[in-house]
Amino acid sequence: MLKWLGWVVLAGALWAAPARAEDGYDLWLRYRSLPTAQAGAVATQATAIVRDERDPTIELAAVELARGLSGLTGRAVADGTVTDGAIVIGTAKSARIAGLGLPLQSIGREGFVLRSVAIDGKRTTVVAANSPIGVLYGAFRLLRIAQTTGSLANISVTDRPKLGLRLLNHWDNLDRYVERGYAGRSLWDWQKLPGFADPRYTDYARANASIGINGTVLNNVNASADILKPEFIGKIETLAGIFRPWGIRVYVSARFSAPIEIGGLKTADPLDPQVAAWWKTKADEIYARIPDFGGFLIKANSEGQPGPGDYQRSHADGANMLAAAVRPHGGIVMWRAFVYASEKPEDRVRQAYSEFAPLDGKFADNVIVQVKNGPIDFQPREPFHPLFGAMPRTPLMMEVQITKEYMGFATHLVYLGTMWQEVLRSDTYRPRKGTTVADVLDRPVRPGALTGIAGVSNIGTDRNWSGSQFDQANWYAFGRLAWNPDGDAREIARDWAAMTWGAAAAEPVVPMMMRSHEAVVDYMMPLGLNHLFATGHHYGPGPWVDDLARADWNPVYFHKADRNGIGFDRTPTGSDAAAQYAPVLARRFSDPKAVPENLLLWFHHASWDRRMESGRTLWEELIARYDRGVAEVTAMQGQWAAIEGQVDAQRFAEVRQFLAIQRQEAQWWRDACIAYFAEVSGRPLPAGVTPPPHPASYYKAIRTPWAPGNGK
The missing domain is CATH 3.20.20.80 (Glycosidases)
Structure with a gap:
């Protein structure tokens, strides 16, 4: 055990070194050194790890705490005794834990309690649970708090999983x-x-x-x-x-x-x-x-x-x-x-x-x-x-x-x-x-x-x-x-x-993440469209595909675009799939005026001339959504470029290259789908819209037989 903890201390010193290359293997458990003031604060709040029980899972919790806290503070955190700043971990089998009167009866087998408490007059942090796995989960939560707040002061957390x-x-x-x-x-x-x-x-x-x-x-x-x-x-x-x-x-x-x-x-x-x-x-x-x-x-x-x-x-x-x-x-x-x-x-x-x-x-x-x-x-x-x-x-x-x-x-x-x-x-x-x-x-x-x-x-x-x-x-x-x-x-x-x-990069990264799902919906399948993918591997657009053995493997089955409109009628005049929901939702989804616009074409075959909330026609709105999706990826590229130097060079370069791929493929989706739906609908592009650089036939001819995900 001491040999392992010695390695942890050495690893903590290495992790504190600035700007070393990373490849992502450490995931969210990187435990890199906190800013100086925060590292110092955590170090005073995490001077030693104390436990009375010898259990394999509790040992894992102790090792994880030593590994994480040493990395975050740059100082050794190992087994010790109850002193100011000690972290005491265990279950109610420990007399020290049992004597604290913590609300363990409410947390089940996998829950945990984290508390800042005094033990023998010493300022400590307790990780308590009804079972060793609860202690391990609590240890990871304590490390998350240290990583994201830079402090272990005045902790009071009681938690248990809601799903078994x-x-x-x-x-x-x-x-x-x-x-x-x-x-x-x-x-x-x-x-x-x-x-x-x-x-x-x-x-x-x-x-x-x-x-x-x-x-x-x-x-x-x-x-x-x-x-x-x-x-x-x-x-x-x-x-x-x-x-x-x-x-x-x-x-x-x-x-x-x-x-x-x-x-x-x-x-x-x-x-x-x-x-x-x-x-x-x-x-x-x-x-x-x-x-x-x-x-x-x-x-x-x-x-x-x-x-x-x-x-x-x-x-x-x-x-x-x-x-x-x-x-x-x-x-x-x-x-x-x-x-x-x-x-x-x-x-x-x-x-x-x-x-x-x-x-x-x-x-x-x-x-x-x-x-x-x-x-x-x-x-x-x-x-x-x-x-x-x-x-x-x-x-x-x-x-x-x-x-x-x-x-x-x-x-x-x-x-x-x-x-x-x-x-x-x-x-x-x-x-x-x-x-x-x-x-x-x-x-x-x-x-x-x-x-x-x-x-x-x-x-x-x-x-x-x-x-x-x-x-x-x-x-x-x-x-x-x-x-x-x-x-x-x-x-x-x-x-x-x-x-x-790292905390410095998180501020610009989170908005990118929060907008990213809506972006992919926009540049692939806006307004309730779905399953417009190329055959088999689901890589790239294929809204024109209509030659597969099963009707419901073909994208045309799902969008049903024609000269009059687009979308799958799942109201009482169509398949009535809306009726499988509770009556209030069935009525809402079946009503073309009440259905949410982001599910419109899931439940309705709507006219190209339908007036949307924006004031645009459906045809204009569809194109605007495709353009919005591409623009969002372009914005993400700029936001990522702006944090160069705030994250390690290796991972930064990978993300930059992947965003370039995403931008290119978002454009491919936009151009291919607009070209195809323009051909099917017989409608001209609205004024000011950049036309796809090729006719629909060009995109239909693209083949990517070795895309991963379908066969060997």
Whole structure:
């Protein structure tokens, strides 16, 4: 322990050195030296770390505090005794903590209390919890306070997570290809496991623990049954052992047809006793090796994946059979509601609601239904999913996409905290006005019921973890909003920017982040347009695509532009998808005068001549939004250029180059979409608008077959 702390002191001295090169590996846990006055203040408030308990997770908390505080102050902070400025950490098992009378009964297993208190007449800071993982979370919070405020004086924080399951979903295949991943290969080197455990696995767990993430699904929802073979269970066991002290449980995506593919059965029918027995035996095998294994994530009867529908069974039949297999071990089943099928003529946005809402109350109590934030597929803007609030007897968890499959991959600066906040704060009006999506997620449907949220990971083997420096912010924001779905996106951005770039750079960086989501909506798909992407990889514009096998894979299906207007009619005169929302919202969304303009073309096929709030026609407004999006990226370039010298040169140069790519591609989106919609509508460009430099045929001919994210 002392040897480790000695290394921490040396590292703290190195981190205090000015202007050294950085590559982003340290994420928001950089712990670079604070300004002199603040460093001195924190040093007097953090003279030693004191603990009475010897527990692996509490040891991690102590090491993290030593590492962080030494880096921030440039002074050694190691084990010591209770003196002025000491930091005392532990659970109520410690007599010293128990004697303080802190409100531990209100914080559950994962919560914590931070207090400035006197112990034996000495001025101290206490990190207290009911469990070691609560102590670790509290230690990370204390370090965040030190990083962002430069002070540990007069602290009084009591906090606990609002959601029980706070998970990353890795869409990683066993060959290390990451579907919709833009940050290199999968972290999991299955070929070398379990014999070699990459030290990066520990760094991954540490980063997740720092933002309260407590679970990880290791493999793609388009799962291979091989993940359930004995040799892979041994590999998963090694990862579980690394993650366990950091409070992270492992889960796997299971292929519904595994009893056939690796079990030798003739069927995967969930009501067949042999199938149920196979899954029970498999669960027993896994839990014998990994007693705290979390359970299974299932994608079934969607995009060609097998499922209970293959046997004329319901989603509840399939989920409950698997739930019975893991129930004796305390495991859960997360059953995805992302379902759509080409044989059903129904509007694609209606299908999940149509299949799942009638099953409300029919799922086992260790099943939670995982619902995407919107009813299509992680588009730049969607209305919230109508299932939120529509299944009051069924636990629902929200699935968001941290990796930006539909928002420019890694090179576009798009902060998703504002997008997720927009969804979480949406009023479902179910059962009454004021019931937000966040309320649906964090209010258990019955005492002890599951609650949760999942984020599709953007993590890979790139040194900066996420493919770009700013995409780290989305990993961070996901963790913060998973802990507290009512959190504020601006506050989260401000904390991340200060910890990642330094306090001086944070002031200009935060406004860039806060405007970035609206910018990408404007230059890709304004006013409720969606799914205008080129085929397969979703890179670049393709609003003209109409030759794919399924109608709802084609952009023309979604925008329906013609000579008269543009947009998808989801009112009672069209697919009536609006009716899946609470009646007050159904009326609002169906009324062309009441629907929010940013969702107009999602719910209405509107005339090109429709008069908008700005006074412009719809055609003029559409073009103005495209131009506004490009202008915003240009402004971001200027704002970033202005802070040169305030951040390290290596990361500054990377962001500058990525912003140049984003500017170029925003222009491509703007020009291609305007050229195409002008051709379809037969309308001239408004006076003063810069025309696209090429006709629509030029943009239609562009091919990018090797863009990442679709195939190998």
